[in-house]
Amino acid sequence: MREIVIISGKGGTGKTSVMASFSYLGGKDLVLADCDVDAADLHMLMQPRIETTADYFGGLKARIDSDHCKNCGLCKDVCRFDSISVKEGIHGVDAMVCEGCGYCQRVCPAEAISMHPEHVGDVYISQSRVGSSMVHARLNAGADNSGKLVSQVKSEAKRIAMELDRKMVLIDGSPGIGCPVISSLTGADYVVLVTEPTQAGLHDLERIYELIKSFNIPCGCIVNKFDINIKITRRIKAFMHTKGIEFIAKIPYDEGFTEAMTEGLTILEYDQNGISTILRNSWERIKVLTQG
Amino acid sequence: MNIAIASGKGGTGKTTLSTSLATFLSQTYEPVLVDLDVEEPNTGLLVRGDEVHAQDMFKLVPEWTGNCSLCGQCRDICNFNAVIQTGSSITILSDLCHSCHACSELCRESALPMVQERIGVLKRFRSAQLHRVESILDVGQDQATPLIAQTKDYVSEHFDDHFIKIYDCPPGTACAVVEAVKGADYVILVTEPTPFGLYDLKLAVELIRKMGLEFGVVVNRSGIGNDDVLKYCRDNWIPILAKIPNDRRIAEYHSEGTLISDGLQFLEGHLGAIENYLDLSVVAGAG
Ligand code: SF4
Numbered sequence: 001m002r003e004i005v006i007i008s009g010k011g012g013t014g015k016t017s018v019m020a021s022f023s024y025l026g027g028k029d030l031v032l033a034d035c036d037v038d039a040a041d042l043h044m045l046m047q048p049r050i051e052t053t054a055d056y057f058g059g060l061k062a063r064i065d066s067d068h069c070k071n072c073g074l075c076k077d078v079c080r081f082d083s084i085s086v087k088e089g090i091h092g093v094d095a096m097v098c099e100g101c102g103y104c105q106r107v108c109p110a111e112a113i114s115m116h117p118e119h120v121g122d123v124y125i126s127q128s129r130v131g132s133s134m135v136h137a138r139l140n141a142g143a144d145n146s147g148k149l150v151s152q153v154k155s156e157a158k159r160i161a162m163e164l165d166r167k168m169v170l171i172d173g174s175p176g177i178g179c180p181v182i183s184s185l186t187g188a189d190y191v192v193l194v195t196e197p198t199q200a201g202l203h204d205l206e207r208i209y210e211l212i213k214s215f216n217i218p219c220g221c222i223v224n225k226f227d228i229n230i231k232i233t234r235r236i237k238a239f240m241h242t243k244g245i246e247f248i249a250k251i252p253y254d255e256g257f258t259e260a261m262t263e264g265l266t267i268l269e270y271d272q273n274g275i276s277t278i279l280r281n282s283w284e285r286i287k288v289l290t291q292g
Numbered sequence: 293m294n295i296a297i298a299s300g301k302g303g304t305g306k307t308t309l310s311t312s313l314a315t316f317l318s319q320t321y322e323p324v325l326v327d328l329d330v331e332e333p334n335t336g337l338l339v340r341g342d343e344v345h346a347q348d349m350f351k352l353v354p355e356w357t358g359n360c361s362l363c364g365q366c367r368d369i370c371n372f373n374a375v376i377q378t379g380s381s382i383t384i385l386s387d388l389c390h391s392c393h394a395c396s397e398l399c400r401e402s403a404l405p406m407v408q409e410r411i412g413v414l415k416r417f418r419s420a421q422l423h424r425v426e427s428i429l430d431v432g433q434d435q436a437t438p439l440i441a442q443t444k445d446y447v448s449e450h451f452d453d454h455f456i457k458i459y460d461c462p463p464g465t466a467c468a469v470v471e472a473v474k475g476a477d478y479v480i481l482v483t484e485p486t487p488f489g490l491y492d493l494k495l496a497v498e499l500i501r502k503m504g505l506e507f508g509v510v511v512n513r514s515g516i517g518n519d520d521v522l523k524y525c526r527d528n529w530i531p532i533l534a535k536i537p538n539d540r541r542i543a544e545y546h547s548e549g550t551l552i553s554d555g556l557q558f559l560e561g562h563l564g565a566i567e568n569y570l571d572l573s574v575v576a577g578a579g
């Protein structure tokens with residue numbers, strides 16, 4: 001089984017549209033995992049039918065039992081995150097800020113503080129409209145620990161792929177270079193970078209590449225909207241060349257992506273001309289590149 | 293006045309708006325643009341300036357002195373599994389450490405003093421009437437939140453309340469965004485009128501409402517997609533500060549990093565509308 005991650009560094013490059021197109025082309029042979037848990041949008045194009053829902057618990061949060069609290073204020077003194085405040089003479093924890101370190105619990109002489117995992121989202125196992133199994137999640141606004149959620153989504157997807165003997169897990173990764181994307185990349189066999197020819201796109205590509213290199217994962221690149229700036233497209237190509245990144249395809253600027261998305265469709269179902277052909281060829285190429 | 297510019301989803305034009313708004317306001321005031329998208333700070337690609345200051349940024353992590361009874365308490369204390377004990381030594385996995393100080397301060401033998409570890413670098417720039425502060429997270433560091441918090445501290449120490457501060461926040465709705473928008477006087481959520489845009493906007497609205505902050509929406513690339521975002525805002529009493537039309541030329545200027553010098557006229561009317569809406573002339577009298 002191969003694990004392929006699609007990431008972009010920068011948001012808005014069309015990563016999820018590309019992901020949905022490959023999901024459509026791969027059909028039921030794939031297991032899909034939406035690891036872009038902060039902006040989980042794949043479901044809008046794949047209209048999954050949810051089969052099972054599991055609770056997702058994030059980190060621990062402190063809770064102060066006001067019946068036992070003696071208002072000594074020791075907890076407030078040790079908390080490095082300013083999570084504890086006194087309102088009308090009562091000590092309380094701001095769950096949004098609490099990091100769950102448990103320091104307050106350890107120093108409370110009245111044993112009034114306990115730690116509780118917080119229910120911050122759900123993990124779904126579904127059937128996508130193109131016949132594949134799909135694992136996705138919903139994370140409450142403001143929750144932390146999305147890296148842990150990414151790992152959970154991925155391991156569910158892998159488990160399903162093993163059970164159903166599917167050859168490939170296709171992962172929609174998160175933007176950025178921080179903890180969720182590090183979790184997305186861990187254990188991947190191949191990375192598809194979707195970028196755009198802007199100064200920001202190139203800058204983020206260079207940063208994300210450093211991260212991928214440290215994981216030692218082979219990767220290829222798709223440049224979307226290549227014609228909005230041919231000069232930068234050339235620079236991206238040159239960058240990829242020196243780094244040995246495969247140049248998979250370039251896609252012209254096309255409002256069709258947005259129009260298709262508005263209809264809840266992949267671009268392949270919406271427009272049968274040039275872009276579909278480019279994406280079909282890219283998908284074939286990726287299959288070859290990732291054959292183990 | 294602290295204005296946070298955020299968006300549920302990346303790539304909606306958040307940085308385009310924050311840089312052009314800052315530049316536009318610098319014609320009248322002396323604003324400070326703060327790049328809190330520390331994983332991918334891009335404001336510097338759009339507004340130039342001379343570097344006037346740079347400093348390394350650190351987080352505090354415990355360091356084992358090697359001199360203790362190996363009681364194992366630190367390992368038990370750490371809720372993040374950042375302390376491991378192998379044979380006769382203690383190892384700190386600093387990536388996992390949240391700098392809570394518990395293991396260090398509770399160690400009876402003072403064998404775990406907290407020491408600095410670099411997580412990124414902060415830089416400050418200046419051009420005519422515009423200040424810019426950005427922090428960039430070192431690749432491989434996975435916690436953006438402490439760097440965001442420290443960057444905000446730096447800004448409040450160096451620029452008092454008379455300055456209009458514009459914070460370019462990280463995308464999404466996770467903990468880093470909470471840290472970035474915390475304490476803002478006004479939050480501008482940038483979105484696109486598409487199903488993805490709407491879905492992510494709803495999450496962002498949920499977050500901002502939970503935090504009890506005042507906010508409004510800027511619709512970027514107006515004209516694409518459908519009217520659902522407008523309808524959602526109307527139904528939920530959310531003010532729309534501006535609708536910036538979809539124009540391929542904006543994308544092209546943006547790509548080149550010359551939006552501010554060559555393409556600002558496209559946006560000026562909208563930026564003026566935002567300025568009026570926020571009533572900045574009152575706050576920034578002394579700016
Ligand atoms: S668990 Fe840690 S962060 Fe949370 S309130 Fe207690 S000391 Fe503060």
Ligand code: SF4
Nearest residue numbers: 370389390392393395
């Ligand atoms: S400071 Fe806190 S998080 Fe860091 S190693 Fe010690 S107990 Fe763990």
